[in-house]
Amino acid sequence: MSNTIKPLIAGNWKMNGLRASLDQIRDVVQAISGSKTPDCDVLICPPVTLLAEAGVLSANSRLATGGQNCHVAQKGAHTGDISATMLADCGATFVIVGHSERRSDHGETDGLVRAKARAALDAGLTPIICVGENQAERMDALAITVVEHQLDGSLPELNKGEEIVIAYEPVWAIGTGEVAASSDIVRMHSSIRDWLLKKRGLRGETTRILYGGSMKPGNAGEILALPDVNGGLIGGASLKADDFVAIINAA
Ligand code: PEP
Numbered sequence: 001m002s003n004t005i006k007p008l009i010a011g012n013w014k015m016n017g018l019r020a021s022l023d024q025i026r027d028v029v030q031a032i033s034g035s036k037t038p039d040c041d042v043l044i045c046p047p048v049t050l051l052a053e054a055g056v057l058s059a060n061s062r063l064a065t066g067g068q069n070c071h072v073a074q075k076g077a078h079t080g081d082i083s084a085t086m087l088a089d090c091g092a093t094f095v096i097v098g099h100s101e102r103r104s105d106h107g108e109t110d111g112l113v114r115a116k117a118r119a120a121l122d123a124g125l126t127p128i129i130c131v132g133e134n135q136a137e138r139m140d141a142l143a144i145t146v147v148e149h150q151l152d153g154s155l156p157e158l159n160k161g162e163e164i165v166i167a168y169e170p171v172w173a174i175g176t177g178e179v180a181a182s183s184d185i186v187r188m189h190s191s192i193r194d195w196l197l198k199k200r201g202l203r204g205e206t207t208r209i210l211y212g213g214s215m216k217p218g219n220a221g222e223i224l225a226l227p228d229v230n231g232g233l234i235g236g237a238s239l240k241a242d243d244f245v246a247i248i249n250a251a
Contacts, residue, residue, distance in 0.1 A: 019050070048087075132171050165209075210233045
């Protein structure tokens with residue numbers, strides 16, 4: 001069943017991109033407008049400063065836009081924060097929550113990630129909930145235990161019709177050029193699928209599980225063809241339209 005899930009190719013620009021980078025959004029929109037584009041969903045999560053304009057550029061196209069984080073509240077006295085409602089108001093349909101850089105830079109806990117995912121759903125966004133082990137945990141053969149623990153703590157209860165996406169991102173593979181071995185990706189994605197089926201029943205069959213960690217045009221085809229890999233979350237290689245479109249074409 002999981003091999004029939006439409007893949008999602010998602011770009012995470014992180015804290016990169018000035019107004020001139022909107023040209024990359026224009027190029028992606030243009031490149032995926034043809035009938036030859038693979039049958040996958042495409043998303044770019046630019047910094048919030050570019051989100052509104054990215055929303056205008058991608059309106060009525062196949063490109064969706066998303067945020068990289070949101071607050072747990074929809075509005076209020078939280079100087080410098082951005083709510084899920086605000087992201088939706090800029091045209092976003094997704095938001096990344098619990099990225100390892102937020103977990104490490106801002107001490108985000110599983111409980112906070114779960115509350116952010118709930119806030120995203122309440123605002124009509126699909127949260128992309130990130131999980132993944134660090135290097136020491138992998139060396140200690142704890143990767144699957146750690147990820148199951150993160151899933152237990154970070155996933156909100158779902159109401160009818162609500163959707164989430166899981167992104168498995170081994171921390172040691174993010175931005176390092178190192179990629180998890182195919183056998184390890186297969187083992188982890190299959191374990192996440194089992195967890196979803198156990199906890200969520202039939203709904204777990206259709207939840208997308210993305211791989212993230214140094215995905216590039218040269219390795220995307222192999223990774224995206226693995227069982228239970230339903231797309232990718234791509235950092236560095238999403239910044240240039242040519243690279244990102246090459247990954248889309250590999251899907
Ligand atoms: C990410 O930021 O989620 C990521 C996977 O980054 P990179 O592709 O650069 O490793």
